[in-house]
Amino acid sequence: MELGMVGLGRMGANMAQRLVKHGHRVVGFDPGPQAREQASQRGIDAVDSLTALVAGLKSTRAIWLMVPAGETVDRTLADLLPQLSRGDIVVDGGNSFYKDTMRRAAMLSEHGIGYVDCGTSGGVWGLAEGYSLMIGGDEIPVERLRPVFEALAPAPDRGWGRVGPSGAGHFAKMVHNGIEYGMMQAYAEGFAILERKQEFGIDLGRLAQIWRHGSVVRSWLLDLSANALERNPTLDGIAPFVADSGEGRWTVAEAIDLDVSAPVITLSLLERLRSREDDSFADKLLAAMRNEFGGHAIRKG
Incomplete structure (x- = not known):
């Protein structure tokens, strides 16, 4: 053909x-x-x-x-x-x-x-x-x-x-990408917790390879994460800025229109938006509120 x-x-x-x-x-x-x-x-x-x-x-x-x-x-x-x-x-x-x-x-x-x-x-x-x-x-x-x-x-x-x-194929792909947002966010958060536990010195690339075989969280996204972590264990040179191409936003809007609860996809989208704030006013206000009600220290910027 x-x-x-x-x-x-x-x-x-x-x-x-x-x-x-x-x-x-x-x-x-x-x-x-x-x-x-x-x-x-x-x-x-x-x-x-x-x-x-x-x-x-x-x-x-x-x-x-x-x-x-x-x-x-x-x-x-x-x-x-x-x-x-x-x-x-x-x-x-x-x-x-x-x-x-x-x-x-x-x-x-x-x-x-x-x-x-x-x-x-x-x-x-x-x-x-x-x-x-x-x-x-x-x-x-x-x-x-x-x-x-x-x-x-x-x-x-x-x-x-x-x-x-007509439209069903693109609708299915839209939801597919919304699911992808949630899965990626879960992997990112999990590995961030592991990375922060410095006293264990966990080799994240090796752990990802272990999870790839037999684990209930194995997936192609995990395969890709393992590849990235093996090449660059500390993710040097990668800015904490996550773009979105629109499908996640559309998925969240459809969930609202259809009265479907989709908190994981919604929060994963919001986290992507948050990643772009180099100077987050919201975070500054949160710190100020903590100082006001509890006297918690404020880190100077």
């Missing part, structure tokens, strides 16, 4: 390369010439415009978007729409907000174009290990893309599937 790939950043290029390795032809476009050059070296037919990408695909066409969520998706669709025909399929493999996905699917449906949302997990390891694919959309276009999903997944019969109608 052949596929158009829009966005040849690290993840998009890795996905395209995995498809090529499985015998699929990929025509790719990225506005950056360096990205196109690197994609060409991976066996991807890189072109310099969306027009050339569409022209380079046989009808009926399938085009996969790996571009930043938000306005970039809408602009890309606006540029693509006049060049597409009834029966073509567009896949959004990024982390779009599911309500935006539902709106886009309805708009493209009016033109007879299928729209599939594919929540994609696997990060930089997906090229070698395969990707977890949470797919939303009508059954017919999803089934037509089965060879693509089977090639991208860890195996043809696992790690991917249609989870519901």
Whole structure:
């Protein structure tokens, strides 16, 4: 099967390369010439415009978007729409907000174009290990893309599937990332407690390796933590600043709208926000209050 790939950043290029390795032809476009050059070296037919990408695909066409969520998706669709025909399929493999996905699917449906949302997990390891694919959309276009999903997944019969109608794939990925926030926070807090108990001198990298085998807390995130701690046991040179890409915020907002208690995910998001405060007014006020009611000492900044 052949596929158009829009966005040849690290993840998009890795996905395209995995498809090529499985015998699929990929025509790719990225506005950056360096990205196109690197994609060409991976066996991807890189072109310099969306027009050339569409022209380079046989009808009926399938085009996969790996571009930043938000306005970039809408602009890309606006540029693509006049060049597409009834029966073509567009896949959004990024982390779009599911309500935006539902709106886009309805708009493209009016033109007879299928729209599939594919929540994609696997990060930089997906090229070698395969990707977890949470797919939303009508059954017919999803089934037509089965060879693509089977090639991208860890195996043809696992790690991917249609989870519901348009928007369901991105909704599932949103919650997936919210869960990820909570798991990461728990590992981070646990290892922080272990690190603080200086008199035991616990080798955190070695302990992480022990937990990886047989422990009830073993996971891929623990594997990655073990790798990081072995390379850099004291995490030298890493600033205590944790970014978020939006999915955690959306998950918390949905939990509130649905009257679902989600304290772990919510607090893990708040901890990420807190990590960015180099000069926390809230912490200063807490120290001042402790001094006021209990005479507790204040550390001068």
